[in-house]
Amino acid sequence: MPPQNKRHGRKANPYNAYVQRDRQKKYYERQKTHARFKRLQRYEERNQTVPLERQALLERVLAEGADAVEADYERRLELTYGSPQGSKASNKAEEAESKPPRTKKLKRQRKTARAAASQEAADPAGPTATAPSEQSRRGRGRNKDRKATVPDRFQKARRDFEAAEAAKAAAQAAREEEFRQRNRKRKQTAKERAVTGKLLARRNAKGQPSMQSMLELVTAKLEGAPKAGARKRQQ
Incomplete structure (x- = not known):
């Protein structure tokens, strides 16, 4: 018989849903x-250690005193940003330098007034020189009015368009009137047929047609016959 192959070694642990x-569960507990x-x-390290800046400031306060440290801080602020009083004084000085004196302004105004007066005296025809310009403006206004009265080149086309629109409106009005007459005639015919149907x-009591109603129908027909003949003759 051939030798049988047998597996030697330790047996593997069973692996199923319960083992998984x-x-x-053990993995998550270990992570937590x-x-x-x-x-x-981290909390213990944060509480035990003190920042270097805070430690240096505490050492300075203990060595020099709180007043000295505060005075040094104020002095460094002034050196960095400047004192507010000094800045205000410098701004006022700059404004005073930028403003010119009033005497110079008055002198300049007087000088311009004298120059204008001398120019008017040297040119006496100044007021009359404006007359032609005003006349030319008036002439332009008249020409503009004349141009406005000139007939438009599209006036004929506009008249044709207005005539066509008027014809359309008249035709529409005629159709509406014809429609109203037709409706009126239809209503009148319906009323007459209703009266005839009632007659x-x-x-009577025996269920026979009423003689009175028949006579009324005959007389109405006789009265309407001459009218119908007259209408046919007119047509």
Whole structure:
């Protein structure tokens, strides 16, 4: 018989859903424990250590005193940004330098007034020189009025268009009037037929047609016959 192949070695642990859930639970618990330990470690380091700047400031206060440290701080602020009183004084000085004296302004105004007076005296025809310009303006205004009265080159086309629109409006009015007359005639015919139907529908006690209603129909027809003949003759 041929030798049988047998596997030698340790047996593997069974792996199923229960084992998987157990391993996952242990993993998450281990991660939570590590995270909690790291947070506690960071908190202790933060409380034990003091910043270097704060430590240096505390040492200066203990060595020199609080008043000296505050005075040094104020002096450094003035050197960096400048004192507010000094800045105001410098601004006032600059404004005073930028403003010219009033005497110079008055002298300049008087000088311009004298120059204008001398120019008017040297040119006596100044007021009369403006007359032609005014006349030319008036002439332009008259020409403009004349141009406005000139007939428009599209006046004929406009008249034709207005005539066509008037014809359309008249035709529309005629159609509307014809429609109203037709409706009026239809209503009148409906009323007459209703009256005739009522007369024909009358019955006596025995259920026979009423003689009175028949006589009324005959007389109405005789009265309407001459009118119908007259209408035909007129047509």
